[in-house]
Amino acid sequence: MDGSGDQPLSIARRRFLRAGLTGGAALAGSLAAGRAAAADDPAITEIQDWNRYSGDGVDAHPYGMPSKFEAEVVRRNVPWLTADPISSVNFTPLHALDGIITPNGLCFERHHGGAAVIDPAEHRLMVNGLVDKPLVFTMDDLKRFPRHNKIYFLECAANTGMEWRGSQLNGCQFTHGMVHCVMYTGVLLKDILNEAGIKPAGKWVLAEGADAAAMTRSIPMEKALDDCMVAFAMNGEALRVEQGYPIRLVVPGFEGNMWVKWLRRLEVGDEPWEQREETSKYTDLLANGKARHFTWTMEVKSVITSPSPQAPIKHGKGPLVLAGLAWSGNGTITRVDVTTDGGRNWKTARIDGPSLPFALHRFYYEMDWDGSEMFLQSRAMDEKGYVQPTKQALRAVRGSNSIYHNNGIQTWYVNKDGAAENVEIS
Numbered sequence: 452m453d454g455s456g457d458q459p460l461s462i463a464r465r466r467f468l469r470a471g472l473t474g475g476a477a478l479a480g481s482l483a484a485g486r487a488a489a490a491d492d493p494a495i496t497e498i499q500d501w502n503r504y505s506g507d508g509v510d511a512h513p514y515g516m517p518s519k520f521e522a523e524v525v526r527r528n529v530p531w532l533t534a535d536p537i538s539s540v541n542f543t544p545l546h547a548l549d550g551i552i553t554p555n556g557l558c559f560e561r562h563h564g565g566a567a568v569i570d571p572a573e574h575r576l577m578v579n580g581l582v583d584k585p586l587v588f589t590m591d592d593l594k595r596f597p598r599h600n601k602i603y604f605l606e607c608a609a610n611t612g613m614e615w616r617g618s619q620l621n622g623c624q625f626t627h628g629m630v631h632c633v634m635y636t637g638v639l640l641k642d643i644l645n646e647a648g649i650k651p652a653g654k655w656v657l658a659e660g661a662d663a664a665a666m667t668r669s670i671p672m673e674k675a676l677d678d679c680m681v682a683f684a685m686n687g688e689a690l691r692v693e694q695g696y697p698i699r700l701v702v703p704g705f706e707g708n709m710w711v712k713w714l715r716r717l718e719v720g721d722e723p724w725e726q727r728e729e730t731s732k733y734t735d736l737l738a739n740g741k742a743r744h745f746t747w748t749m750e751v752k753s754v755i756t757s758p759s760p761q762a763p764i765k766h767g768k769g770p771l772v773l774a775g776l777a778w779s780g781n782g783t784i785t786r787v788d789v790t791t792d793g794g795r796n797w798k799t800a801r802i803d804g805p806s807l808p809f810a811l812h813r814f815y816y817e818m819d820w821d822g823s824e825m826f827l828q829s830r831a832m833d834e835k836g837y838v839q840p841t842k843q844a845l846r847a848v849r850g851s852n853s854i855y856h857n858n859g860i861q862t863w864y865v866n867k868d869g870a871a872e873n874v875e876i877s
């Protein structure tokens with residue numbers, strides 16, 4: 452796995468000569484990120500408009516938006532991926548973000564029947580099925596349960612799905628951007644279920660959305676009574692419409708599909724809904740024609756967000772910060788290693804910021820770039836001891852028919868100009 456053999460790296464998508472691949476020089480003794488002062492730099496010598504004139508008053512932006520210079524930092528979709536934007540996905544601009552929290556307006560959206568616009572005063576959550584007393588909750592009722600604040604990532608099972616068959620999409624926004632991480636405020640699903648009283652035969656909780664797709668998924672009772680939440684806020688404010696306003700289910704560490712948005716009903720049952728009806732979606736088709744079913748946990752994964760195809764190196768050689776994200780549906784990330792030479796040499800990156808179970812982790816690796824080409828990869832490990840596999844190792848086990856659960860190691864090829872490209876090496 453360390454790839455320390457002498458075989459030259461071969462690249463799947465495009466061919467590059469590997470002459471003198473020497474990237475990954477260890478951090479030099481002194482990092483000098485500053486530049487020599489230039490006497491003729493107008494950014495220093497001229498008085499700028501923003502220094503000369505006063506800016507907007509406090510009544511100009513009742514709800515603040517990012518600087519206009521950040522206009523490129525937006526969710527994007529890939530029109531050819533799906534037939535219609537109503538049942539589609541857009542992607543979080545991971546290459547342009549930092550830390551571990553995704554701003555609300557940049558959380559990727561995945562919906563099957565468009566985003567439902569619901570008046571919270573008209574919204575009800577019904578609990579029925581194998582319960583002692585069926586109940587209906589208004590939003591006000593829900594807010595009378597004890598509240599919890601938890602930071603969790605949500606990853607769609609199809610994240611990185613296009614890459615099963617080789618490098619496809621050029622940018623970590625598109626290869627890895629079906630993930631977001633926010634602080635949820637809400638109540639525990641178990642508190643709601645216990646108020647209704649679960650009958651002994653109740654083993655599954657069917658969660659149903661109020662959207663046009665009436666999206667429905669079954670949650671095993673063990674998980675439902677563990678850490679699932681019914682959330683009404685994200686990052687301190689009400690859920691965004693796109694994320695399920697006024698309430699959504701939160702299923703920590705499990706695939707995004709189960710996090711039913713616009714949640715309107717919880718039905719306790721003795722079997723999963725998926726067994727009652729034909730649901731060919733969200734299974735992992737193997738090479739032998741069999742499919743993996745109920746693969747809920749999002750396995751350990753990471754990606755270097757910068758440099759990456761949408762975030763090339765612009766400053767030339769010298770001090771360079773590799774930044775990336777790692778996460779695992781098994782809990783916390785304990786270590787992330789990075790390589791600049793396609794896996795011959797690995798160095799341990801620095802995890803910075805909180806390390807919380809089922810949350811994104813931010814890592815950095817500070818290095819001195821000598822200007823030579825690099826094959827950047829990151830490899831995460833989680834608290835259960837799982838190590839992120841190579842894509843080849845994944846395909847050896849699962850074939851390449853699947854769309855879902857691709858947590859393979861990502862490679863960015865960086866050329867001498869600092870431009871990066873999605874490639875696969877073997």
Ligand SMILES: Nc1nc2c(c(=O)[nH]1)N[C@H]1C(S)=C(S)[C@@H](COP(=O)(O)O)O[C@H]1N2
Binds near residue numbers: 562563606666
């Ligand atoms: N009601 C409803 N809930 C839903 C969906 C949907 O289409 N309708 N899509 C699911 C899928 S496939 C994913 S990946 C997540 C996406 O959550 P997000 O839009 O907040 O990123 O919501 C899930 N919950």
Ligand SMILES: [Mo]
Binds near residue numbers: 608609707708
């Ligand atoms: Mo999804």
